Amino acid sequence: MSRITVPIGPQHPLLKEPLAFSLTLEGEHVIESTLRLGYAHRGIERLCQERTYVQNIYLIERVCGICSHVHTTTYCQGVEALLGIQAPPRGLYLRTLLCELERIHSHLLWLGVQARNIGLETIFMYAWRDREIALDIMENVSGGRVSHAVNIVGGVRIDLTPEHRDTILKQLDELDRQIDVLLGVIENERTFEARTRNIGVLTEEQIRRYCVVGPVARASGVDVDLRRDAPSFPYDQLKFNVPVRPEGDAWARTLVRTLEMVESVRLCRQLLTDLPDGPTTARAKRRVPPGEVVSRTEAPRGEVIYYIRSDGSDKPARVKVRTPTLTNIITLPDQLKNIAMADVSVVISGVDLCIACADR
Amino acid sequence: MSQSLSQIRPFEEILAALQAAFPDDEFTVEAKPIDDTYITLVPESVRPVIELLLEHFDIYHLSTITGDDVGDGVCLLYHFWSGYGITLRILLPYEDLHMPTLTDLIPGASYYEREIQEMLGVTFEGLDIPGPMFLPDDWRDDGGPVRYPLRRETGA
Numbered sequence: 001m002s003r004i005t006v007p008i009g010p011q012h013p014l015l016k017e018p019l020a021f022s023l024t025l026e027g028e029h030v031i032e033s034t035l036r037l038g039y040a041h042r043g044i045e046r047l048c049q050e051r052t053y054v055q056n057i058y059l060i061e062r063v064c065g066i067c068s069h070v071h072t073t074t075y076c077q078g079v080e081a082l083l084g085i086q087a088p089p090r091g092l093y094l095r096t097l098l099c100e101l102e103r104i105h106s107h108l109l110w111l112g113v114q115a116r117n118i119g120l121e122t123i124f125m126y127a128w129r130d131r132e133i134a135l136d137i138m139e140n141v142s143g144g145r146v147s148h149a150v151n152i153v154g155g156v157r158i159d160l161t162p163e164h165r166d167t168i169l170k171q172l173d174e175l176d177r178q179i180d181v182l183l184g185v186i187e188n189e190r191t192f193e194a195r196t197r198n199i200g201v202l203t204e205e206q207i208r209r210y211c212v213v214g215p216v217a218r219a220s221g222v223d224v225d226l227r228r229d230a231p232s233f234p235y236d237q238l239k240f241n242v243p244v245r246p247e248g249d250a251w252a253r254t255l256v257r258t259l260e261m262v263e264s265v266r267l268c269r270q271l272l273t274d275l276p277d278g279p280t281t282a283r284a285k286r287r288v289p290p291g292e293v294v295s296r297t298e299a300p301r302g303e304v305i306y307y308i309r310s311d312g313s314d315k316p317a318r319v320k321v322r323t324p325t326l327t328n329i330i331t332l333p334d335q336l337k338n339i340a341m342a343d344v345s346v347v348i349s350g351v352d353l354c355i356a357c358a359d360r
Numbered sequence: 361m362s363q364s365l366s367q368i369r370p371f372e373e374i375l376a377a378l379q380a381a382f383p384d385d386e387f388t389v390e391a392k393p394i395d396d397t398y399i400t401l402v403p404e405s406v407r408p409v410i411e412l413l414l415e416h417f418d419i420y421h422l423s424t425i426t427g428d429d430v431g432d433g434v435c436l437l438y439h440f441w442s443g444y445g446i447t448l449r450i451l452l453p454y455e456d457l458h459m460p461t462l463t464d465l466i467p468g469a470s471y472y473e474r475e476i477q478e479m480l481g482v483t484f485e486g487l488d489i490p491g492p493m494f495l496p497d498d499w500r501d502d503g504g505p506v507r508y509p510l511r512r513e514t515g516a
Contacts, residue, residue: 038494046509081393208420211468224421229443230395294396294445296423305439307426322424322472330471359494 001026006341010039014345016113017355021348025341033336035329040359048319053079053153053288056316061147063321064357066106069098070299071321072151077232078295078308079153082288091155091280092233097271098141098150099297100264104175105134106300107257107264110352111182114254117345118195123185130178137171140164155281165272172272176265183258186251196251200335200347203248210331213324214302216351219256220248226298238270250350257352286314299324301352323357368443369417371397381412396445398437403450406438407460410448413440414465422466427476429512434480438462452482461487479510 004025010018018039024032044063048056060075061068073095080087087095108131115123135145142148142158150156160168186192202212207220217224225242227235243259245252288310295306302324311317328351335347378387378399388400401409413419419442426437434457438448452459461484462469473484474493492499500506507514 034490036491036493038492038496041494043509077394084393209467211420211422211466230441232394291393292398293393294423294439294447295394296441296445303423303441305423307424307428307437307439309428318426318428320424320426320428326471327424327468330468 003031008344010036014117014348015355017353019353019355023336023341023344028340028342030336030339030341030344033333035332037329037355037359040356042360044360045319045321048316050315052286052314053316054286056319057151057153058149060319060321061149063360064323064354065146066109066354067102067299067301067357068146069102069148069150070297070304073099074295074297074299074304074306075308075319076151076153077297078293078306079288080284081293081295082291082308082310083153083284084289085154085282085284087155087282088279089234089276090159090278091282093271093275094141094156094158094160094280095151096234097268098138098148100267100271101134101138101141103264103300104179104261104268105131105138106352107261108134110257110349111254114250114346114349115192117349118192120189120191123182123189123192126178126185127182130175130182133171133175133178137168137175140168140171152281152284154284155279157281159280160272160275165275169269169272172265172268176262179258179261179265183262186254186258192254193251195343195346196254196350197247197249199250199339199343200350201247201249202331202335206331206334207248210334211327212302212331213327214299215253215256215260216328216331217302218242218244219252221246226296226303230296232297234271237274238267240267250346253350253352287312288314288316301325301354301357302328321360323354323360325352325354325358329353329358371444371446374413374417374419374446375399377416378409378412382408392445392447394445396439396447398447398449400449400451403452403459406448406450407462407465410438410462410465413446417442419446420466422462422469422472425469425472425476427480427482427510429480429510431512434482436476436482457482458485459483460485463487479508481506481508481511 006023008021010020020036022034060071063071108127112124112127139145142150202220204221207217207222223244240263243256290312292309305322307320309318390398421441423439423441428435433451433453440446
């Protein structure tokens with residue numbers, strides 16, 4: 001049978017961000033695929049070397065348009081370690097609250113995109129409607145819906161009043177109800193299952209070989225979550241489960257992410273009810289003593305790692321960013337092999353790619 | 361605790377095994393903040409050390425490879441994670457920016473190596489590179505000298 005090469009991207013309705021695929025088809029099935037990144041490369045790592053530690057927070061917030069807060073959290077956590085200071089407990093609780101809200105917002109956004117690719121427009125509408133609740137809460141907390149500019153070296157620049165807290169707890173109840181509805185659909189809807197079961201399967205062995213992280217790894221039975229396995233304060237004080245599924249297909253990834261949202265709501269409630277009193281920031285010097293640090297956190301898509309080297313000045317000598325998408329995207333050529341052209345969109349979006357993150 | 365992490369081995373045990381397996385090598389060990397330990401070694405030892413980490417300790421998760429132009433050469437840091445961080449650090453002099461690829465041991469390393477090759481000009485022998493991944497297709501075609509964006513000599 002003759003082969004056809006189909007280019008997808010860098011600008012394509014299927015992809016929300018610029019990324020180029022080249023798929024080689026034999027009949028209906030993909031035989032081979034290659035991909036190319038770089039269309040959203042902004043040279044952020046290099047730009048970080050030209051700016052002060054404080055200015056970098058605002059630059060790093062723009063690495064990602066969805067999980068912007070987790071990037072500044074990882075960066076600030078690293079700089080604080082270099083400075084030898086610790087943010088006060090109240091500051092860390094508020095920081096973590098936004099991290100968890102961001103996880104809910106990111107997963108709901110992804111669920112909408114995935115549902116639309118499958119053809120379930122209703123779920124797309126529901127998921128994005130419910131995402132508004134998460135965005136409203138974040139607006140309540142930080143004043144911003146996507147970019148929060150909350151983290152500073154030494155803590156957070158915001159605080160919550162008791163009235164604030166009660167409003168947010170009510171909004172969380174509503175969010176919880178809606179996530180339950182979505183969970184029911186994912187577990188019971190036959191169309192959803194038909195389009196995602198046994199599609200884009202990754203085995204545990206492949207996950208380990210490709211160093212895959214986050215929900216994609218957990219949907220293939222690799223039980224790893226930095227919030228539990230390398231807990232930083234306050235995760236070591238909180239109770240939550242880490243959902244894991246053994247199937248490794250697009251269906252399991254959807255379920256894992258939805259169950260994670262349930263856990264995140266639970267975490268948010270704990271963070272709000274146990275919120276300690278006290279200041280939200282610790283004083284931080286402008287100049288950072290020479291040293292190196294590797295800072296890791298669990299972003300919505302998996303492990304984010306920052307390497308920061310200081311030469312003693314007020315600007316970092318090197319900032320290296322590795323986002324979860326860059327490691328998860330490497331599995332796509334394997335996942336796309338031998339699947340029907342009609343399932344390509346489900347597989348590509350099933351990984352939950354953030355190209356702005358991967359390109360930096 | 362997860363299944364794969366239930367067998368976390370203490371760092372001292374790993375270091376003792378490395379020193380026993382490579383008695384002629386010198387390992388400089390530094391503790392770093394946020395639960396990370398750096399081991400500085402010579403470039404030739406990286407592959408055998410990683411083979412040992414994979415085979416005997418099941419440390420398979422390579423978080424990333426950082427390339428850093430430190431002034432007297434390019435430093436490569438292999439950040440591993442297995443319940444805590446282990447980072448292998450080597451320094452490649454500017455005259456000899458070559459490393460054997462890790463992709464046959466850890467296929468997940470390929471994008472990290474490609475990125476370092478593009479940004480810092482370190483050649484990874486045996487690495488399959490179909491084309492640029494981050495930089496524009498015509499980055500090297502303007503007739504001027506080759507510019508590596510993360511090298512010190514290249515301005516921002």
